[in-house]
Amino acid sequence: MTIQIFCVGGTIDKIYFDAKSKYEVGAPAIGWLLDELSIHFNYQVTSLMAKDSLDMTDADRAEIRKAVESTDSDRIVITHGTDTMPETARALHGIVGKTVVLTGALAPAIFRNSDAAFNVGGALAAVQSKPAGVYIVMNGEVFDGNLVRKDVAANRFVRLD
Template identity: 85%
Template sequence: MKIQIFCVGGTIDKIYFDAKSKYEVGSPAIGKLLAELSIHFSYKVDSLMAKDSLEMTDEDRRLIREAVMNSSSDRILITHGTDTMPETARALLGIDGKTIVLTGALAPAIFRDSDAAFNVGGALAAAQSKPAGVYIVMNGEVFDGDKVRKDVEANRFVGLAS
């Protein structure tokens, strides 16, 4: 099974240059994470953009949707910033025949205490086992892409009532 991984930026890919610097979105962290997770299935990684999700536009979401639709894989993982991940998930609804899973991190992957590896591992499992649809995997939970929001105050994702 081949999983297509699209990277679009967000905290998971953030880096810093010195103690006085702001964080900036760097190159995708997924390659290092996958090597550390000892993945034994085939996958392909493509970086579509390197943006903080608060800076994402409708045009960016259109590009992500187009990339997903044009992928030959029916199993898609997207690493994404957490602030607007639900908006992108909703923009991907209606793509038939593909299991699309979005994940990210609340702390940069370069941090020792980051949740990045845990979230990516859960997202990879969901991408391989869930039926076609759009999902968000965060905090050890799998959410339907249209029934989730980020609770900024609690710094976690929560499901929405049906």
């Protein structure tokens, strides 16, 4: 089994240049995050785009869905910005026979106190253990991709009732 990892940008990949918080979405952070770990499974990283999730369009979500549907892997992790991650999860709903897990970070991976490595680890565990479906993994929780939203005020994800 090879886990397909698609990177689409977001905070996890942001690089800041100055104290005024000017940034750009850089190369996928997951490559160096995984290089630092003792990984014992096969994975492939593909960068689909480098966008802040607030800039994501329906066409971008269609491109992500096409990539998920087209890959031979039935285990897919997507690193994504957190602001519109639930919208992308819902756009992937209905893909049959594949386990898809979206994750990201509330602080860039290059920051010492980033949650990026923790979230990526959770996503990799979830993609190997959950049945087919679409999920979001953030901060130690696994959410059904259709039943989650980002609580911006609390800066965390919450289940929808």
